[in-house]
Amino acid sequence: MALLSLTNAHLAFGHWPLLDAADFSLEAGERVGLIGRNGSGKSSLLKVLAGLEKLDEGLLQREKGVRIVYVPQEPVFERNATVFEAVAEGVAEARDLRARYEAHVEGEDLDALQTRIEQLEGWTWEQRVDEALHRLGLDGARPVAELSGGYKKRVALAQALVARPEVLLLDEPTNHLDLDAILWLEELLRSFNGSLLVITHDRAFLDAVCNRIVELDRGQLRGYPGNFAAFEAAKQRELENEALANARADKVLAQEEVWIRKGVEARRTRSVARIARLMKLREEHAQRRNLQGGARLQVDVGERSGKLVADLEDVRKAFGERVIVEGLTATFMRGDKVGLIGPNGAGKTTLLKLILGELQPDGGRLQTGTRLTVAHFDQMRAGLNLDATLADTISPGSEYVEVGGQRQHVNSYMVNFLFSPARANSPVRTLSGGERNRLLLARLFARPANVLVLDEPTNDLDIETLDLLEEMLIDYPGTVFLVSHDRRFLDRVVTSTLVHEGPGRWREFEGSVQDWLAQSARSTAASKADAKTERKGERASEGTAAEPSPSPVPVTAPAAAPKRKLSYKEQRELEALPAQIESLEAEQAELSALLNGSDLYTQGADRIAQVTARAAAVDDELMHLLERWTLLSD
Known part of the structure; x- marks a missing residue:
């Protein structure tokens, strides 16, 4: 209901x-x-x-x-x-x-x-x-x-x-x-x-x-x-069908317009029904609301930076008793795309300023690269003058911008970011949150930069613009430092991540955010299991009274436990595992192809849920078998 x-x-x-x-x-x-x-x-x-x-x-x-x-x-x-x-x-x-x-x-x-x-x-x-x-x-x-x-x-x-x-x-x-x-x-x-x-x-x-x-x-x-x-998947098919239908309608309208303009010959054979159809086609074409064009994002890289962007060795930074960075060692090269992940207040902005040499460390060694031209994207839009016009915000004091060596009128440049020329003189305060973010991107990309620092650029952006921003950053030849909590955006753009793991502790991690989340979950589960085993051992030792020793005995490290021979049942299990793993890997590939294709999404929500659930179950089962195979092999 x-x-x-x-x-x-x-x-x-x-x-x-x-x-x-x-x-x-x-x-x-x-x-x-x-x-x-x-x-x-x-x-x-x-x-x-x-x-x-x-x-x-x-x-x-x-x-x-x-x-x-x-x-x-x-x-x-x-x-x-x-x-x-x-x-x-x-x-x-x-x-x-x-x-x-x-x-x-x-x-x-x-x-x-x-x-x-x-x-x-x-x-x-x-x-x-x-x-x-x-x-x-x-x-x-x-x-x-x-x-x-x-x-x-x-x-x-x-x-x-x-x-x-x-x-x-x-x-x-x-x-x-x-x-x-x-x-x-x-x-x-x-x-x-x-x-x-x-x-x-x-x-x-x-x-x-x-x-x-x-x-x-x-x-x-x-x-x-x-x-x-x-x-x-469904939307892509729908847009393709809409484009075909509009093209067919436009073709019919063009043919009818030719017919109605044939003069005397057309008037002799003119049909009332055919004229009525033409009037209807004209009305439908006039009322059609076509899909708004997509943003066209392009950034001017300017002068190429040196190969090294920043090299940090055992760097420390604190403000009073609050430690922001402790013992960080990392190297960033030209073309790296680095994501920063951490809770609000962890010090991500401070860390970025350290990496780019805008702040000096309290300890350790910091070396920054040469010919760095940095452009910052402001998360809180603090740099926007709400009373300024859109054109003045993008290109203050000039009617032109230069992007990639090409001079362009600011009104024409604004169209690339879905702002009509009629809005060039509108104040910034009339924009929605997403439009203000688009305006900031337009201003950012109008300036040459070989290092982009993007602090939450995805807030309020519509999904089409997000997709285009992703593609632009993937193709961007410069260096990108990206602060975002949008997992899919980070997964598609970054080549590595800096993860906050506690007060002052940052760790560089190769791989996607999803990889890091999965590894963190496994580490947490393993830590809990170890702690549980340790508590059981402590309870067992507390329950057994220790016999007094007449004289001190030197403490030696316990000898390594000898490898245990597999039982018959375990041996048979080990022999069967490769075939089971191969079968699951084949099923995993089939399910992945199904999920990435478009046919599945025509089969209804129940079928989609069934395939998604099975894919997750196969992933878990495969991981379990691989861990079991490793354990028995060792």
């Missing part, structure tokens, strides 16, 4: 339609990811569903009594509120009703108050707030104003969850969250019992959380069953 539904919805921003006769419904238990181009109207749609904005035309229906909670992209709290007080706003009605009941206000219907309080579970609202604080790792006594952006997002989520909504609406919930917090949020939302509608461009997050994707495209809402991977 639909908890929310839109029918024939119309919503416009000026003359540009955001919703154009759109239909949408959210069923109980659904977890829907809402995606679309920057500025397409996703946030406006969420506000309409939350009751904060109204449609220009159309029908919004809600199931009677359904509790809907909306968490905006940038949550706002009372200036002097504590975390407990901010979260308690989620149960404001229950809190206020109970206060009125306990005050015995004259004229109040206490029976009606009591009934409503019980409906809202208001007698225990403090316990609900405390439970939410504990679950989200928040200190209720701390002022909200002191919190980082990531923790403010946690407070907003706690405020939403404590209200126990049937429908949760989230606008870019992963912005300002570090990787650990994003993984935590994924688990939280997977265990959420209500319905979820979330706007995000984090493709790994969509794959992990959502069971349906809805795209807002040219005013229409189109739903696709399954996760984001299934959507990508």
